[in-house]
Amino acid sequence: MIQWTDVPIYVHRVPVDFRKSINGLLMIVQSDMALSPFAESLFVFGNASRDKIKILYWDKTGFCLWYKRLEKDKFKWPRTDDATLSLSTEQFSWLLRGLDIAKLKPHSEKYFSAIG
Numbered sequence: 533m534i535q536w537t538d539v540p541i542y543v544h545r546v547p548v549d550f551r552k553s554i555n556g557l558l559m560i561v562q563s564d565m566a567l568s569p570f571a572e573s574l575f576v577f578g579n580a581s582r583d584k585i586k587i588l589y590w591d592k593t594g595f596c597l598w599y600k601r602l603e604k605d606k607f608k609w610p611r612t613d614d615a616t617l618s619l620s621t622e623q624f625s626w627l628l629r630g631l632d633i634a635k636l637k638p639h640s641e642k643y644f645s646a647i648g
Contacts, residue, residue, distance in 0.1 A: 539589075540573040541619040543610060543627075547580040554595045557588045565616045569595070574624070582606040585628070600628070608632035 544565055548557070557577060561569040569575070575588040583606055587598040610617050610633055623633045 537621055539621075540571070541576065541621065541624045542567060542573060543576040543617040543619055544578075545610060545612060545615055545617055547582075548577045548586075550579045550584055550586065554588065554597050557586065557597070558595070561588065567616070576619075576624070576627075578607060578609055582609050602630075605630055608634075610634060 542565060544560060546564075548560060552560075557575065558569045560577070561567050561575050565575070567573070567575070569588070570590050573589065577586045577588070578584065583602045585600045585607055589596050589598075607627060608631060610619075610627070619627065619633070626633050
């Protein structure tokens, strides 16, 4: 699998018509998500039945479109009121593996300046 690390990952929560290809998804990124499609980011889209996912990104020479279709299962699509959701690399991996990112909460990071 392609390893995407250290890039912002944005999920368009509303299902999209999967007949849309690069140009149609670019318009969604610009208009609905209010983001630049030329940013070093991944833009994630799902279909209404939640068995397909498309990932759009700019690789500095052109746009790339990655597509995954599940044969029997469904993606656990994030539930939130926001139209666009930002994911960590870890949450994105969970989404692709079929885990519900809303239910998985890693331990929060702790920062200390002294012992004692």
